[in-house]
Amino acid sequence: MHVIDTPLIAGIHDKAAKKIGWRRANMVRTLLSEVFRHAIPQGLIAANYAKDVIPKRRPRDRAYANRPWTxxxxxxxxxxxxxxxxxxxxxxxxxxxxxxxxxxxxxxxxxxxxxxxxxxxxxxxxxxxxxxxxxxxxxxxxxxxxxxxxxxxxxxxxxxxxxxxxxxxxxxxxxxxxxxxxxxxxxxxxxxxxxxxxxxxxxxxxxxxxxxxxxxxxxxxxxxxxxxxxxxxxxxxxxxxxxxxxxxxxxxxxxxxxxxx
Missing domain, CATH: 1.10.443.10 (Intergrase catalytic core)
Incomplete structure (x- = not known):
């Protein structure tokens, strides 16, 4: 049985990046962070374990999605x-x-x-x-x-x-x-x-x-x-x-x- 902590969330983040891409993986991280943030005051979790997970960077070789016009x-x-x-x-x-x-x-x-x-x-x-x-x-x-x-x-x-x-x-x-x-x-x-x-x-x-x-x-x-x-x-x-x-x-x-x- 896994204990929820930052390494676990980081691992989920890494797997998500490989399966669904860096942008959606970051969205998963943000969602978990919001869930944890609202759960803390309810006494359901001790800390926001997604907060310190480093977001995935946009690949350098990826084309700019909305590039400026010349x-x-x-x-x-x-x-x-x-x-x-x-x-x-x-x-x-x-x-x-x-x-x-x-x-x-x-x-x-x-x-x-x-x-x-x-x-x-x-x-x-x-x-x-x-x-x-x-x-x-x-x-x-x-x-x-x-x-x-x-x-x-x-x-x-x-x-x-x-x-x-x-x-x-x-x-x-x-x-x-x-x-x-x-x-x-x-x-x-x-x-x-x-x-x-x-x-x-x-x-x-x-x-x-x-x-x-x-x-x-x-x-x-x-x-x-x-x-x-x-x-x-x-x-x-x-x-x-x-x-x-x-x-x-x-x-x-x-x-x-x-x-x-």
Whole structure:
């Protein structure tokens, strides 16, 4: 009979990694840790024996699941996308919103030059300034009667599965033409925003504020969100400037390739 202790949980973790992979093994570890954490106050177990089990690292040779998009890929995708698809991608590209949150965004959540919302995954409030680039995209939205900002070609709200299907078909076509590299995902746009801002020198806390990655707090008040919007305005300005700088670097390079004999 086994006594529950950290070595036992570590062994279970190791076996899980071999059988179901490193990511799911880490999920098993997290689940056990939560079970133990809630069982301790009930007197059912003496300690959280999963807490000190070291999570499995992502294999170095494993492809990045949601890699950042390059400036060239963003330009090509936007230039080839149909209007109702283009504005959806532009919204994700210029806010860092999760795809599901972007598709559900309501018109009444845009107040002046700020998007007010709650991140669906965590319940965290977000206050995202509307940059000039995003405003231009929003102004180009084909007219529709849906309550959401975005709508399909039929004028109704997008479903996540519906947009994902349209995106996959569109992306596959661009890959077959050799215009983009494999691996572009909708969630990758969120990673793109974070990566761009990090490379521009902003600290992780400011990036997390923009992306709604703080620990949810029931005590958050509207005034605090307003302050957050002001700070995020500076963050968004950095993203706008960095994207413009990178676009200027890419454009001359592309022109040289086209004129090369």
């Amino acid at each position: 400036i060239e890929e963003r330009d090509i995708v936007l230039s080839r996308a149909k209007p109702h698809v283009r504005v959806a991608l532009a919204l994700m590209m210029n806010t860092g919103l999760d795809p599901s949150d972007a598709l559900k965004l309501r018109k009444d959540q845009i107040d002046g030059d700020t998007i007010w919302g709650v991140r669906g995954k965590t319940g965290e409030e977000v206050a995202i300034p509307v940059s000039p680039t995003l405003q231009a995209a929003l102004d180009s939205i084909p007219g529709h009667e849906a309550a959401t900002v975005l709508a399909s070609s039929q004028g109704g709200p997008w479903t996540y599965n519906g947009f994902s299907t349209v995106w996959h078909r569109f992306k596959t076509g661009l890959e077959e033409e050799g215009l983009i590299a494999p691996g572009l995902t909708l969630k990758g746009l969120r990673h793109t925003v974070a990566t761009t801002l990090r490379e521009a020198g902003l600290d992780e806390r400011r990036i997390a504020d923009l992306l709604g990655q703080k620990t949810p707090s029931m005590a958050r008040h509207y005034s605090r969100s307003a302050n957050l919007a002001d700070k995020n305005r500076e963050t968004m300005a950095t993203l706008e400037k960095e994207n413009a700088r990178r676009a200027k670097i890419v454009k001359p390079s592309a022109e040289k390739r086209q004129t090369r004999p």
